[in-house]
Amino acid sequence: MIPEITLTAWQILLVKIGVILAIVPTMTLVAGYAEHKVMAHLQHRLGPMYPGGFHGWAVLLADGLKFLYKEDIIPERADRRVFSLATFAIFVPAVMVYLVIPVDRSLIVEDLDVGIFYLLAISSVSTIGILMAGWSSANKYALIGALRAGAQLIAYELPIVLSAAVVVMLSGSLSLVDIVEAQNWPFLIWPPGIGLIAFLVFTMASVAELTRPPFDMPVAESEIITGAFTEYSGMRFIFSFFFPEVANLVAFAAIGATLFLGGYQPIVPLGVLEVIPGFVWFTLKTAFMVFLFLWIRPTFPRLREDQLQKFAWKVLIPVTLALILVAGAWVLYAPEALR
Amino acid sequence: MPEGYFGQYVTIGIFAIVGTVLVAATLQLSRLVRPNHPTTAKLTTYESGIDPIGHGWSQSNVRYYIFALLFVVFDVEAVFLFPWAIVFEELGTAAFVEMVIFIGILALALLYAVKKRVLEWL
Structure with missing residues (x-):
């Protein structure tokens, strides 16, 4: 028997803070290491092998420590106040996204009744941070990078929002726990076709929203160094570029797993698989999504800026608009196919 | 608390x-x-x-101010879309037809923008 423990609201809050502060950096390290290793092996390389001894597992810890000891350089011409505020505007939303993602049926920091709406809202705050970073640097590369990032993030936010709207229509709730509960096996073709198209649109738009290749014009190293973060150095660079990038990668993978892959539910409704706890399923599905994002990166060449905009406005947005109408007709006139 | x-x-x-x-x-x-x-x-x-x-x-040339305007239009649409998405099943055909008209108007606007060639990244 496990003794019943009762905690006051403040103690629960402290536990939640502790868990989030432990999990988010750990997941970021694991995903960052996975990025090194998966990409290396996809390109027939070994990747980091020495730090930490076993297959270079400690490479990112070493990297982080190195950055802690690096000089913090803010260029003379930069707007110092905006320059340092930008870091917070990018980092804080990256952590706050995790608050509403249900890891298990009751393993969630806050089950907001407008959970998905909160997610979409908070994940787009960082756009402002990137524009702040780019403008305050007073650097041409940074300015070009920030303007590209602004254009790209607003263009690809719409397909994400609209494909999430499709999920909301099918599940009839904005709460992420209810959305997971509403999904039946098989999750992806739920109902036939619509879910799959929404999932594909969501995945492509997520890659663009994360400014990862093939949609990495805003940080294209060969042209504009690191885009908006060209002038950032030391820990500031970690907190405004590296950490949020990987944290958002895991967050979008988790959102994809929650909205489209059935979240913490077993992949097949079998009695045997029900024994495995929900958070294991959730982790596996998130890991699959992360792998998908990592796989895309070395596979496709970079898109040009005009191709990128054309793809968002002339392909993804019309497709999702049509999808909303099809999903609406489906829910109204053929609801038995859903359940 | x-x-x-x-x-x-x-x-x-x-x-x-x-x-x-x-x-x-x-x-x-x-x-x-x-x-x-x-x-x-x-x-x-x-x-x-x-x-x-x-x-x-x-x-610097902010090339996408039209994109930004369109983004505002579609993002406001999303604000209307989410409450509708929850309740349209109960409201039935009338609510659905209204949304079809709403999305139709926005799609026309997008089509107009494409025809006017403002969605070209120069």
């Missing part, structure tokens, strides 16, 4: 503060251990090694 409906948002607010403190504390920690030897060359704006020409805050 974070309880009840608005208590959820108190928790979220507290997490915003925790995130801010985390960054500030780590930057402070870094300040204790990192070197600090600013020189004029180090503090110049980076421009691939050569001395910067002109100022970074130069006039």
Whole structure:
């Protein structure tokens, strides 16, 4: 028997803070290491092998420590106040996204009744941070990078929002726990076709929203160094570029797993698989999504800026608009196919 | 005490503060251990090694102001879409037809923008 423990609201809050502060950096390290290793092996390389001894597992810890000891350089011409505020505007939303993602049926920091709406809202705050970073640097590369990032993030936010709207229509709730509960096996073709198209649109738009290749014009190293973060150095660079990038990668993978892959539910409704706890399923599905994002990166060449905009406005947005109408007709006139 | 409906948002607010403190504390920690030897060359704006020409805050062409306007239109649409998406099943055909008309108008606007060739990245 496990003794019943009762905690006051403040103690629960402290536990939640502790868990989030432990999990988010750990997941970021694991995903960052996975990025090194998966990409290396996809390109027939070994990747980091020495730090930490076993297959270079400690490479990112070493990297982080190195950055802690690096000089913090803010260029003379930069707007110092905006320059340092930008870091917070990018980092804080990256952590706050995790608050509403249900890891298990009751393993969630806050089950907001407008959970998905909160997610979409908070994940787009960082756009402002990137524009702040780019403008305050007073650097041409940074300015070009920030303007590209602004254009790209607003263009690809719409397909994400609209494909999430499709999920909301099918599940009839904005709460992420209810959305997971509403999904039946098989999750992806739920109902036939619509879910799959929404999932594909969501995945492509997520890659663009994360400014990862093939949609990495805003940080294209060969042209504009690191885009908006060209002038950032030391820990500031970690907190405004590296950490949020990987944290958002895991967050979008988790959102994809929650909205489209059935979240913490077993992949097949079998009695045997029900024994495995929900958070294991959730982790596996998130890991699959992360792998998908990592796989895309070395596979496709970079898109040009005009191709990128054309793809968002002339392909993804019309497709999702049509999808909303099809999903609406489906829910109204053929609801038995859903359940 | 974070309880009840608005208590959820108190928790979220507290997490915003925790995130801010985390960054500030780590930057402070870094300040204790990192070197600090600013020189004029180090503090110049980076421009691939050569001395910067002109100022970074130069006039730049914001090519996507039309995109931004369209984005506002569609994002406002999304605000209407989410409440509708929850209740349209109960409201039935009438609500659905209304949304079809709404999305139709927006799709026409998008089509118009395409025809006017404003969605071209020059």
